[in-house]
Amino acid sequence: MATTIPIQDVHNEHHADNHPDHHPTGWMRWVMSTNHKDIGTLYLWFSFGMFLFAGALAMLIRAELFQPGLQFFQPNVFNQLTTMHGLIMIFGAIMPAFVGFANWQIPLMIGAPDMAFPRLNNWSFWLLPMAGLLLIGAFFVPGGAMAGGWTMYPPLFIQGGPSYDMTIFAIHIMGISSIMGSINIITTILNMRAPGMTLMKMPMFVWTWLITAFLLISAMPVLASAVTMLLMDRHFGTSFFNAAGGGDPVMYQHIFWFFGHPEVYIMILPAFGILSTIIPTFSRKPLFGYRSMVYATVVLASLAFIVWAHHMFTVGMPIASQLFFMYATMLIAVPTGVKVFNWTATMWKGSISFETPMLFAIAVVCLFTIGGFSGLVLAIVPVDIQLQDTYYVVAHFHYVLFSGAAMSIMGGIYYWLPKWTGHMYDERLGKIHFWLTAIAFNVTFFPMHFLGLAGMPRRIPDYALQFANFNMIVSLGAFVLGASQLLFLYTVIKCIRSGAVAGNRPWEGAETLEWTLPSPPPYHSFETAPVIK
Amino acid sequence: MFGKKLWRQLVCALPFLLAAPLHAEYRLNLQTPASPVAQQIYDLHNLILLVCFVIFIIVFGVMFVALVKHRKSVGHQAVQFHENTKLEIVWTIIPFIILVGMAYPTTKTIFDMRNTGHPDMTIKVTGHQWIWEYEYMGEGVRFLSNLSTPQDQIDNKVEKDPHYLLEVDNPMVVPTGKKVRVLLTATDVIHSWWVPTFGVKQDAIPGFIHEAWFTVDNPGTYRGQCAELCGVRHGYMPVVVEAVDPASYTAWLTRQKATMAEAAAASAKTYTLAELKSHGEKVFTTSCAMCHQATGQGVPGTFPPLVEGAPFAAAKGMTDPIETRGFWKDGKIVLGPKEKHLDIVMHGITGTAMPAFAGQLSDFDIAAVITFERNNWGNHTGDMIQPSEVATLRKSTGKSS
Numbered sequence: 001m002a003t004t005i006p007i008q009d010v011h012n013e014h015h016a017d018n019h020p021d022h023h024p025t026g027w028m029r030w031v032m033s034t035n036h037k038d039i040g041t042l043y044l045w046f047s048f049g050m051f052l053f054a055g056a057l058a059m060l061i062r063a064e065l066f067q068p069g070l071q072f073f074q075p076n077v078f079n080q081l082t083t084m085h086g087l088i089m090i091f092g093a094i095m096p097a098f099v100g101f102a103n104w105q106i107p108l109m110i111g112a113p114d115m116a117f118p119r120l121n122n123w124s125f126w127l128l129p130m131a132g133l134l135l136i137g138a139f140f141v142p143g144g145a146m147a148g149g150w151t152m153y154p155p156l157f158i159q160g161g162p163s164y165d166m167t168i169f170a171i172h173i174m175g176i177s178s179i180m181g182s183i184n185i186i187t188t189i190l191n192m193r194a195p196g197m198t199l200m201k202m203p204m205f206v207w208t209w210l211i212t213a214f215l216l217i218s219a220m221p222v223l224a225s226a227v228t229m230l231l232m233d234r235h236f237g238t239s240f241f242n243a244a245g246g247g248d249p250v251m252y253q254h255i256f257w258f259f260g261h262p263e264v265y266i267m268i269l270p271a272f273g274i275l276s277t278i279i280p281t282f283s284r285k286p287l288f289g290y291r292s293m294v295y296a297t298v299v300l301a302s303l304a305f306i307v308w309a310h311h312m313f314t315v316g317m318p319i320a321s322q323l324f325f326m327y328a329t330m331l332i333a334v335p336t337g338v339k340v341f342n343w344t345a346t347m348w349k350g351s352i353s354f355e356t357p358m359l360f361a362i363a364v365v366c367l368f369t370i371g372g373f374s375g376l377v378l379a380i381v382p383v384d385i386q387l388q389d390t391y392y393v394v395a396h397f398h399y400v401l402f403s404g405a406a407m408s409i410m411g412g413i414y415y416w417l418p419k420w421t422g423h424m425y426d427e428r429l430g431k432i433h434f435w436l437t438a439i440a441f442n443v444t445f446f447p448m449h450f451l452g453l454a455g456m457p458r459r460i461p462d463y464a465l466q467f468a469n470f471n472m473i474v475s476l477g478a479f480v481l482g483a484s485q486l487l488f489l490y491t492v493i494k495c496i497r498s499g500a501v502a503g504n505r506p507w508e509g510a511e512t513l514e515w516t517l518p519s520p521p522p523y524h525s526f527e528t529a530p531v532i533k
Numbered sequence: 534m535f536g537k538k539l540w541r542q543l544v545c546a547l548p549f550l551l552a553a554p555l556h557a558e559y560r561l562n563l564q565t566p567a568s569p570v571a572q573q574i575y576d577l578h579n580l581i582l583l584v585c586f587v588i589f590i591i592v593f594g595v596m597f598v599a600l601v602k603h604r605k606s607v608g609h610q611a612v613q614f615h616e617n618t619k620l621e622i623v624w625t626i627i628p629f630i631i632l633v634g635m636a637y638p639t640t641k642t643i644f645d646m647r648n649t650g651h652p653d654m655t656i657k658v659t660g661h662q663w664i665w666e667y668e669y670m671g672e673g674v675r676f677l678s679n680l681s682t683p684q685d686q687i688d689n690k691v692e693k694d695p696h697y698l699l700e701v702d703n704p705m706v707v708p709t710g711k712k713v714r715v716l717l718t719a720t721d722v723i724h725s726w727w728v729p730t731f732g733v734k735q736d737a738i739p740g741f742i743h744e745a746w747f748t749v750d751n752p753g754t755y756r757g758q759c760a761e762l763c764g765v766r767h768g769y770m771p772v773v774v775e776a777v778d779p780a781s782y783t784a785w786l787t788r789q790k791a792t793m794a795e796a797a798a799a800s801a802k803t804y805t806l807a808e809l810k811s812h813g814e815k816v817f818t819t820s821c822a823m824c825h826q827a828t829g830q831g832v833p834g835t836f837p838p839l840v841e842g843a844p845f846a847a848a849k850g851m852t853d854p855i856e857t858r859g860f861w862k863d864g865k866i867v868l869g870p871k872e873k874h875l876d877i878v879m880h881g882i883t884g885t886a887m888p889a890f891a892g893q894l895s896d897f898d899i900a901a902v903i904t905f906e907r908n909n910w911g912n913h914t915g916d917m918i919q920p921s922e923v924a925t926l927r928k929s930t931g932k933s934s
Contacts, residue, residue, distance in 0.1 A: 068697060069689040076765045076835050142847045143834045149762045155739060156722040156764055159886055161834075161848035243740020249723060250738060283603075284611040292621050314725060314760075315736045316717075316743030319647045323640060330632045337628045338621070344592060345620075347599040351611040354604075362600070366593060373585040380581055380635070382574045382642045385734050386563060389725065389760040453578075454560040455729040457760045460768030462687060464699045464756075466558050 023523070031126070034118030035523060036103045041420075042125050043100030044413075048489070050092030050132060051406075055482050057085040062478040065471050068463055078461035079147035084135065086150030087167070090267070091174045092132055094401065097409045098270040099124075099181050102209050104420065106185060108514035108521065109203045111194025111530045116187035120180050127177040134170040138163035149459060151260070152227065154241040154252050158234055165234070168227045175220040182213035189213075194513070196532030200294070203512045204287060207294050208273030211301045215262045215269070218305070223259040226252060250315050257308035265304045267401060268368075269297060271408035272339060275361050277512065278415050279343050282358035283350030284509040289342040296335035296342075303332050313384045322381045329379035336372050340365060355507075356430030360411030363438045364403060371399030374449065389459075392452025398445045407437065410488065417492065418506045422520040423499030429491040436484035443477030564729045567755055567776075568747045571732030573642045581635060588631075646732070649746045652714035656705065660717070660724030660737035660759070662888050663766035663823065667705045670716075674789045677893055678703045679819045680769045684827070687769075699756040702819065704773040707749060708782035714746045721888055725761035728772055734760055749776040764886055765835070766823050800896035800920040806904065809917060813905025816898045820890065821906075829910040836886070837861070840910045841868045854882045871916050874903050875926060891927065896920035 024032050033039055061081050064073050073081065103121070107114055115121045138145040143161030146152070157164060189210045193202070202210075229252070232238040239245020241252045280287045287293065309317060309325040343365050352358070374396040378384050387393060410433075417425050447470040452458075456467045463471065505515040513532075517525050562579075566572040603609045657668040661677075668675040678701045685691045687698075694700075707713050717726055719737040727734040731747040749755070759770035777785065804812075818827065824836040831838040837845045837855060843866045845852070855861040858877060859869030878899055881889035890899060900918040907914045 068693060070687055071689065074832065075768060076832065079762070079765065079767075143851070147765075153723060153762070156762065158884065159722070159764070161850060243738075249740070284605070285613060286615040288615050289617075289621055290615065292625075314734050315738065316741070319643060322643060322647075326639070326643075327636060330636060333632060334625060334628050338625055340592060341621075341624045344596045344599070345617075346615075347596060348603065349609075349612040349614070350599065350603050351605040351609050352600060352603055353606065362596075365596070369589065369592070373589065376585065377578065377581055380577060380639050382570075382639065382646055382732070383578045383581065385646070386571075386574055386578075386729060386732060388734060389762075450559070450561050453563050455564055455757070457727070457758050457768075459762045460758075462698060462768050465693060465695065465697050466560065469559055 032122070034114075034122050036107050036115045036118070036121065037420075037521070037523070039115075039121050039125050040100045040103030040105075043096050043103060043128075046125070046128055046132070047093050047095075047097035047100060048492075050088050050096070052485065052489070053136070054085050054088035054093055055485060057081050057088070058478065059482045061085060062475040064461055065463070066475040067472065068465055068468050070462055073461065075461045076147060077144065079149075079459065080139070080145040082459055083147050083149055084139070084145050087146070088132075088135060089401075090150065090263070091171070092128075092135070094267045094405050094409070095174075095178065096128060098209075098212070098267070098405075099178075101205075101270065101274070101409075101412055101416075102181075102185055105416065105514065106188055106206055106209060107192070108419075108517065108525065109206050109512050110189065110192065110197055111513050111526050111532070112188060112192035113524060113526050113529075115184050116192060117184050121184055124177045124181040124184065127173050131170040131173040131177070134166045134173070138166045138170075141166070151253075151256060152230065153256075154230060154233065154249050157230055158242070165231065168231050171227050172224055175224045178216050178220050182216040185209055185213040186217075194526070194529040194532055200291070201532060203273075204276035204290065204293055205270070205273035208269040208276070208297055211297050212266050212269045215266050215301055215304065219259045219262040219266065222255060223263075226255040226259065229255075250312070253312050253315060254309065257311045258305070260311060261308045262301075262304040264397075264400070265300060267405045269301070271364070271368075271405045272297065274408045274412040274415070275343060275364060278357045278361040278411055279346050279365075280511070281415070281507050281509040282355060282361070283347045283352050285346060285350040286511075287342070288345035288348075289338070292338055293342055296338040299335040300332065303328065303335070307332065310379055310384070313381050314388045326379055326381050330376065332379075333372065333376055340369055340372075355414075356425070356427060356434055357411045357415035359431065359434045359438075360407050360414065363434070364407050364411065367399055367403030367407070367438075367441070371396055371404055374399060387452055389457055390452035391448040391456045391458055394458050395445050395448035395452060398448070402445070403441055407441075410434075410437070413492065415507075416514075417495050418502035419514055419517075419519050419521065421496050421499070422502055422518075423495050423497075424502050424506060425491055425495035425499060429487065429494070433484060433487045433491055436487065437481065440477050440481035440484055444474055444481050445477075447474050447477075566732065567730035567749055567751065567753070568732055570642070570646050570747065571730055573645065574732045577638060577642055580638070584631060584635065649714050649744045651712065652746060653711040654708075655714045655716060656707070657716045657718070658705075658726050658737065660719035660721075660726065660763070660770075661893060662721050662764050662886060663759070663770040664820070664893070665701075665705075665724075665726070665759075665770065665772060666893065667703075669786070669789075672786060672790075674786060674793065676703050676789070676793075677820075678705065678773070680771055680823075682769075684822070696756065698769065699758070699771045699773065701771055701773045704754070704775045706775045706777060706782060706785050708779040709749050709752055709776050711779070712746060712748050714744055716742050716744050718742045720892070721886075722763050723761050724759050724763045724770070726757075726772055727760040728755050728757035728774055730755045730757075731774075736761055749774075752776050752778060769823065796895050796897065800924065802897075803919050803921070804897075804901075804917075806908065806915075806917050809901045809904035810908055812897065813901035813903070814909075816894065816902040817905055820894065820898075821902065824886065829906070838866050839906050839912075840866060841912050842866065851885055854885065868907065868912055868914060871903065871907065871914075871918060874907065875899070875918065875923065878903055879923070879926065880930075896923040896927070899923045 023029055064078055141162045145163045146167040148157040229240040233240055239247040241247045241249045276287050307329045310329045414430055451467055451470050456463055502519040563575050566575045655670040659666040665678045681700045681702045682698050686693045717735050717737040719739045724737040726737055733745045733747050735743050735745040753776055755774045757772040825831050825839050829839040834847050844864055845866050852861055858873045879891040881887045897920045900920045900923050903918050907916045
């Protein structure tokens with residue numbers, strides 16, 4: 001029902017022939033572009049660059065933690081590495097990558113000619129490199145980059161140097177970019193769908209992004225206000241978070257996590273959308289339970305706003321609060337379960353084939369579920385008291401963010417690369433990249449569960465001797481995981497430059513609108529809206 | 534250069550991967566509980582892990598069957614179904630029931646954990662960057678607990694001992710079988726007091742006091758760490774608790790009171806320069822060297838040197854307060870007046886990592902460490918500060934130790 005559009009109903013012959021693609025050439029094409037495909041490409045390359053940079057920081061972290069004792073970095077540098085790894089991965093790599101997908105895919109999937117506000121779209125993107133410069137430039141100011149953890153808790157944050165202010169402004173800029181991008185996405189989805197594409201006929205990816213965009217608009221201003229209060233406490237003599245002046249350091253945590261938990265869903269809902277696109281394609285069967293998928297996504301997004309304090313069970317809140325936030329958090333398992341069951345039912349009695357995107361999708365479902373289970377374990381207040389701020393939490397959020405979000409992005413890239421470039425990627429290299437990533441990921445992050453259970457705190461540059469063995473294994477896994485991503489870069493570049501001709505629809509099970517267009521699609525597509533029956 | 538070093542390390546590490554070093558272990562679960570609450574948490578975690586494991590096997594068992602049997606390569610044709618309302622309702626309700634089943638024992642444990650009433654004794658725990666302070670309420674006993682691992686072990690110059698980074702000079706001592714309540718607070722940033730084997734982790738937050746409790750049944754040494762990022766030395770802030778039988782505890786308490794009386798007497802005397810310097814060096818090593826370094830050279834951009842003429846560049850937020858106190862000029866450290874020196878050590882510098890030591894160190898300690906700093910590493914002021922000067926200053930600013 002949702003995505004079955006008879007291919008023959010959509011005519012695509014007369015694109016581009018009578019409309020010359022007049023746009024600046026050379027590098028000005030990218031600076032001036034208002035084209036959703038160009039901007040999508042910019043977003044994706046930016047996020048890939050940031051992914052490699054923040055990944056390199058992770059390699060340095062793992063080099064230091066390879067053995068007990070201090071080998072390469074003093075603790076103040078180490079804290080900068082962990083902090084910037086987290087901030088850049090979240091705001092520089094994962095979020096922009098999904099916006100890149102949204103730019104490329106939403107107009108193509110709903111039969112729209114472009115995004116609703118093309119100039120705003122250009123600005124949304126070009127703010128990001130500025131924010132990136134502020135963040136990375138912070139490494140070079142006196143005192144080095146921000147080292148207070150990506151959560152920026154005061155009063156520690158108040159003690160920092162100029163890079164802390166640079167981080168605040170970077171977050172403001174990225175927040176503006178995200179909010180403008182979200183307004184664009186919501187307007188596009190609500191107003192520019194092809195005739196006949198009702199909301200309940202939209203592809204699941206478009207649905208998840210619609211909901212994500214609402215989450216972004218609700219959550220980003222909250223973060224902006226939190227960091228603005230930090231700025232005022234630092235420079236303008238206010239005491240929002242300073243107990244000596246009548247403030248409350250824990251209030252910051254409440255405000256931050258009121259943003260922070262929806263933020264987690266901002267990074268995972270579009271990934272769910274990608275999975276819900278890939279799995280039906282390679283199962284050659286429509287998505288099972290489309291309606292309940294939509295409802296589950298809405299429920300997840302709503303729950304996101306009432307569970308924030310589960311990130312702070314150890315701050316000493318009243319027992320009633322602990323109980324409320326625990327029960328609410330446990331409820332998340334229900335809609336998440338619905339999603340996993342639906343994907344499994346989609347594969348059931350399908351005709352499954354295992355191209356690289358499908359391998360990634362299956363791995364994501366399994367590994368994300370492990371992250372979901374460890375999330376349930378962490379929801380249990382007494383157990384969380386033991387595990388809060390340990391490597392167990394590090395394992396948990398990497399199972400959700402790396403094997404959930406980042407590996408969905410990789411799967412999505414392989415899935416749509418033939419459409420975007422007109423070439424098939426090298427299937428053999430894609431599979432090697434998949435297996436290296438999947439295995440190295442587990443070698444890296446699974447032992448972290450054990451480290452956390454055994455009592456190793458996170459964010460420490462050096463550790464007691466009983467943690468030495470697993471840390472060494474973790475580091476070795478991390479180096480392989482990091483190196484594997486260079487193969488990903490190579491495979492993508494190879495696909496852009498050469499490869500078998502993809503044709504309109506290289507995946508026989510793909511049913512969404514973009515596959516009715518040539519590959520690569522013309523610069524201006526769907527100038528005449530297709531009619532969905 | 535960096536790559537080469539790393540590579541050498543990797544090669545050296547290989548034998549260790551095959552044959553585990555003596556002290557290392559492969560623990561897979563929570564530490565063996567030493568308190569009733571920790572035991573409950575341990576059992577709760579096992580139960581929930583088991584439930585998750587069973588669900589995982591069932592769901593992915595089904596998926597595995599589909600992946601094997603419903604493959605295109607074995608000629609399976611896709612069956613075009615996409616809804617089943619009954620099934621969807623069932624798999625929404627069953628997880629909900631399982632969750633209610635989990636919530637019940639958990640709620641019980643939470644009430645036990647939070648039941649801090651009727652303690653046998655109370656210890657106030659204060660987090661400082663990066664030292665724990667323990668105060669035995671009603672006993673007049675108060676002391677600091679510093680990391681005792683030598684810097685040479687951290688820098689890989691000598692072999693690491695078995696309790697590397699989890700050892701302190703003065704552990705918290707508690708009697709076995711008694712309900713101990715801890716009150717937690719902090720003076721600078723948020724810390725978190727954590728002993729895994731007790732099942733206690735509670736954030737210590739400046740301006741607020743929170744509570745937790747534990748009972749230890751067996752004598753022994755129990756180790757933990759600060760669990761909330763609290764700055765540069767966050768990884769070097771261990772918690773060590775020694776549980777002893779009640780009789781030994783009483784004896785320890787008596788000894789502790791005697792030690793405190795000695796320290797108070799020491800602050801009433803007058804000392805020679807050599808005596809002050811030699812005691813000052815000890816104080817400097819435990820309380821100051823972690824930031825300002827044993828060489829007095831600090832860390833560029835982060836912790837200022839203490840040596841006259843040493844260059845130091847940092848953010849204005851850091852150099853301004855040092856300059857106004859007369860300790861920094863034109864990118865260099867100068868040795869300012871001793872009154873200001875006393876002020877900085879006793880009251881700290883707000884907005885920087887420099888803590889106030891007035892509440893942590895005795896008059897003798899403060900007098901000695903400042904004398905040491907002003908007459909070491911090429912600083913030759915000849916200035917002497919006597920404990921009595923510190924005591925006078927304490928009275929005038931109303932801050933008693």
